[in-house]
Amino acid sequence: xxxxxxxxxxxxxxxxxxxxxxxxxxxxxxxxxxxxxxxxxxxxxxxxxxxxxxxxxxxxxxxxxxxxxxxxxxxxxxxxxxxxxxxxxxxxxxxxxxxxxxxxxxxxxxxxxxxxxxxxxxxxxxxxxxxxxxxxxxxxxxxxxxxxxxxxxxxxxxxxxxxxxxxxxxxxxxxxxxxxxxxxxxxxxxxxxxxxxxxxxxxxxxxxxxxxxxxxxxxxxxxxxxxxxxxxxxxxxxxxxxxxxxxxxxxxxxxxxxxxxxxxxxxxxxxxxxxxxxxxxxxxxxxxxxxxxxxxxxxxxxxxxxxxxxxxxxxxxxxxxxxxxxxxxxxx
Amino acid sequence: xxxxxxxxxxxxxxxxxxxxxxxxxxxxxxxxxxxxxxxxxxxxxxxxxxxxxxxxxxxxxxxxxxxxxxxxxxxxxxxxxxxxxxxxxxxxxxxxxxxxxxxxxxxxxxxxxxxxxxxxxxxxxxxxxxxxxxxxxxxxxxxxxxxxxxxxxxxxxxxxxxxxxxxxxxxxxxxxxxxxxxxxxxxxxxxxxxxxxxxxxxxxxxxxxxxxxxxxxxxxxxxxxxxxxxxxxxxxxxxxxxxxxxxxxxxxxxxxxxxxxxxxxxxxxxxxxxxxxxxxxxxxxxxxxxxxxxxxxxxxxxxxxxxxxxxxxxxxxxxxxxxxxxxxxxxxxxxxxxxxxxxxxxxxxxxxxxxxxxxxxxxxxxxxxxxxxxxxxxxxxxxxxxxxxxxxxxxxxxxxxxxxxx
Numbered sequence: 001x002x003x004x005x006x007x008x009x010x011x012x013x014x015x016x017x018x019x020x021x022x023x024x025x026x027x028x029x030x031x032x033x034x035x036x037x038x039x040x041x042x043x044x045x046x047x048x049x050x051x052x053x054x055x056x057x058x059x060x061x062x063x064x065x066x067x068x069x070x071x072x073x074x075x076x077x078x079x080x081x082x083x084x085x086x087x088x089x090x091x092x093x094x095x096x097x098x099x100x101x102x103x104x105x106x107x108x109x110x111x112x113x114x115x116x117x118x119x120x121x122x123x124x125x126x127x128x129x130x131x132x133x134x135x136x137x138x139x140x141x142x143x144x145x146x147x148x149x150x151x152x153x154x155x156x157x158x159x160x161x162x163x164x165x166x167x168x169x170x171x172x173x174x175x176x177x178x179x180x181x182x183x184x185x186x187x188x189x190x191x192x193x194x195x196x197x198x199x200x201x202x203x204x205x206x207x208x209x210x211x212x213x214x215x216x217x218x219x220x221x222x223x224x225x226x227x228x229x230x231x232x233x234x235x236x237x238x239x240x241x242x243x244x245x246x247x248x249x250x251x252x253x254x255x256x257x258x259x260x261x262x263x264x265x266x267x268x269x270x271x272x273x274x275x276x277x278x279x280x281x282x283x284x285x286x287x288x289x290x291x292x293x294x295x296x297x298x299x300x301x302x303x304x305x306x307x308x309x310x311x312x313x314x315x316x317x318x319x320x321x322x323x324x325x326x327x328x329x330x331x332x
Numbered sequence: 333x334x335x336x337x338x339x340x341x342x343x344x345x346x347x348x349x350x351x352x353x354x355x356x357x358x359x360x361x362x363x364x365x366x367x368x369x370x371x372x373x374x375x376x377x378x379x380x381x382x383x384x385x386x387x388x389x390x391x392x393x394x395x396x397x398x399x400x401x402x403x404x405x406x407x408x409x410x411x412x413x414x415x416x417x418x419x420x421x422x423x424x425x426x427x428x429x430x431x432x433x434x435x436x437x438x439x440x441x442x443x444x445x446x447x448x449x450x451x452x453x454x455x456x457x458x459x460x461x462x463x464x465x466x467x468x469x470x471x472x473x474x475x476x477x478x479x480x481x482x483x484x485x486x487x488x489x490x491x492x493x494x495x496x497x498x499x500x501x502x503x504x505x506x507x508x509x510x511x512x513x514x515x516x517x518x519x520x521x522x523x524x525x526x527x528x529x530x531x532x533x534x535x536x537x538x539x540x541x542x543x544x545x546x547x548x549x550x551x552x553x554x555x556x557x558x559x560x561x562x563x564x565x566x567x568x569x570x571x572x573x574x575x576x577x578x579x580x581x582x583x584x585x586x587x588x589x590x591x592x593x594x595x596x597x598x599x600x601x602x603x604x605x606x607x608x609x610x611x612x613x614x615x616x617x618x619x620x621x622x623x624x625x626x627x628x629x630x631x632x633x634x635x636x637x638x639x640x641x642x643x644x645x646x647x648x649x650x651x652x653x654x655x656x657x658x659x660x661x662x663x664x665x666x667x668x669x670x671x672x673x674x675x676x677x678x679x680x681x682x683x684x685x686x687x688x689x690x691x692x693x694x695x696x697x698x699x700x701x702x703x704x705x706x707x708x709x710x711x712x713x714x715x716x717x718x719x720x721x722x723x724x725x726x727x728x729x730x731x732x733x734x735x736x737x738x
Contacts, residue, residue, distance in 0.1 A: 259461050288461055327480075328484045328486050329459070329462075329487060
């Protein structure tokens with residue numbers, strides 16, 4: 001156990017610390033994935049862990065997402081607590097069969113005999129000029145699947161605190177880490193504390209509009225809220241934290257207070273998590289809404305490589321600000 | 333399908349004669365339209381509809397005497413004739429809200445309106461919340477101008493509209509029926525009405541009377557300093573203070589605020605203070621300031637001035653002259669020293685204020701000269717006893733010794 005101190009650390013370090021704490025605490029926990037060992041992780045998250053825990057517990061796998069995710073499922077069913085790292089969500093599609101057809105369904109198909117206590121960490125999101133095959137936000141797809149829990153830590157505290165409860169969960173949990181967040185810094189107590197992974201969180205209180213978002217969208221929304229405040233509009237920011245199951249209670253209570261909802265999601269708009277949120281809000285709170293639910297999402301194109309194009313293909317702070325300002329009845 | 337019934341313009345009114353219809357079957361009417369004239373003891377009164385639609389039947393005939401609550405006409409509220417009525421409603425809506433913040437979405441709004449007309453749609457574009465609020469506040473959405481994109485109506489638009497409507501108490505339109513006391517007819521009919529009410533009062537109500545002299549120095553000093561910053565028009569006058577003091581005292585002694593009907597006293601929750609206004613042409617009217625206990629002195633001042641002006645022009649609303657729960661009569665600067673009033677039935681009390689005059693007054697151990705006013709209470713002994721009346725007078729005095737709290 002490290003000494004308990006308050007310090008400023010990066011999101012990357014928070015994820016690493018969480019894994020190290022978990023592996024120290026429980027010898028069933030191990031990490032496997034592409035380049036997690038000798039290379040220290042594609043995003044440098046597991047730097048030094050091979051040296052600390054050895055080859056048995058920090059395993060470099062072949063480039064076969066389906067294969068090593070399947071190994072993870074087998075290990076979990078057999079009693080271990082694997083953390084599988086998938087380099088990017090686009091590559092997770094190669095493991096989709098294992099995730100969706102096996103991990104998510106085994107408990108059901110075995111008549112309740114086999115839980116799959118597996119944690120899969122997946123890097124997600126664009127903004128790093130990695131082009132159309134490495135830059136998407138497909139977490140919403142997985143949120144479609146019964147049997148999975150989908151977590152989206154957006155803060156250092158959650159990056160650290162969510163792993164513990166995820167490992168303790170008897171069923172498969174997917175944690176989506178936005179690659180741009182790895183360098184984010186935040187104040188943090190490394191006291192081994194965990195967080196509640198069943199609740200969304202209001203990150204900023206406001207009375208005029210609810211901006212509902214997750215992951216990198218949280219940080220853009222918080223910046224937008226500061227700008228809006230200069231115009232006298234107080235935005236409430238709801239960090240979803242988990243996309244499945246959605247924490248309806250927190251979402252509905254915010255929107256029924258502000259009477260307006262804007263959803264910020266880097267994923268594509270059509271048939272995405274933003275559509276689901278909009279439908280739920282509209283269905284539940286129809287008579288409380290003072291304007292239509294707005295969605296600010298990624299442009300419906302393959303992620304462009306060119307910097308200026310990629311920038312405009314993703315929700316920007318200004319997009320959020322403008323969208324809120326144009327909502328009917330928002331002023332006064 | 334709605335029925336237009338003979339309105340009740342006071343507890344004394346049993347029926348009235350329809351003198352004239354101004355409409356015929358097939359005519360389209362909207363809220364606030366005057367559709368006929370009735371002859372009552374209060375004079376000829378214009379009757380207004382508070383519904384929109386087409387007159388399908390006139391059940392009452394001219395010259396016929398009709399009991400209160402009887403059906404006079406049938407109005408079909410279906411909007412089959414919306415093309416004709418719509419433009420009117422729109423112009424009206426504009427008149428009401430043009431002063432408001434049309435700025436931001438001005439251009440879009442123009443387009444939106446054009447679109448609406450093209451489609452001939454009568455359904456205003458309003459958010460679900462705005463609709464819910466409109467229902468709560470009984471606001472007609474077709475009159476509200478939306479501030480949102482394409483002229484959509486949002487909650488704040490509805491609230492602003494309701495606020496404005498309330499603030500202006502626009503007597504020319506709106507839900508309530510307005511009555512227009514025609515000036516020439518007033519004296520004769522009014523005398524008869526007064527005669528009837530007062531005879532009934534004196535023959536039926538066993539009055540008891542209490543009187544107290546009230547030192548008005550504190551109240552007048554306070555008025556003087558409060559008025560120091562105000563223009564002549566905006567000054568708070570003693571009667572306004574008295575209305576508020578009576579209202580507040582009634583919250584502590586509610587027994588005097590109510591009606592004697594069906595051989596029992598019915599205490600009213602709302603405190604609506606009627607105050608007698610003498611008319612130049614003779615006679616008097618007693619409009620009420622509704623819920624005076626809940627209103628600030630400033631609000632009462634505004635309503636008082638407004639009502640006096642309208643009373644003298646003969647533009648009081650039926651609601652205003654039929655809902656007082658107690659009456660005040662104040663004789664003013666040139667009035668008599670004291671007034672022992674006759675209760676206006678079915679009320680159970682009347683408060684009288686004489687003129688304020690300077691008198692020798694015991695101040696602590698010496699004699700001083702103080703402005704003193706005699707307040708009297710006429711109470712209905714069936715409803716209350718002198719003890720209750722005394723408590724009221726005491727509370728009234730307390731109120732007037734602390735004008736800053738009023």
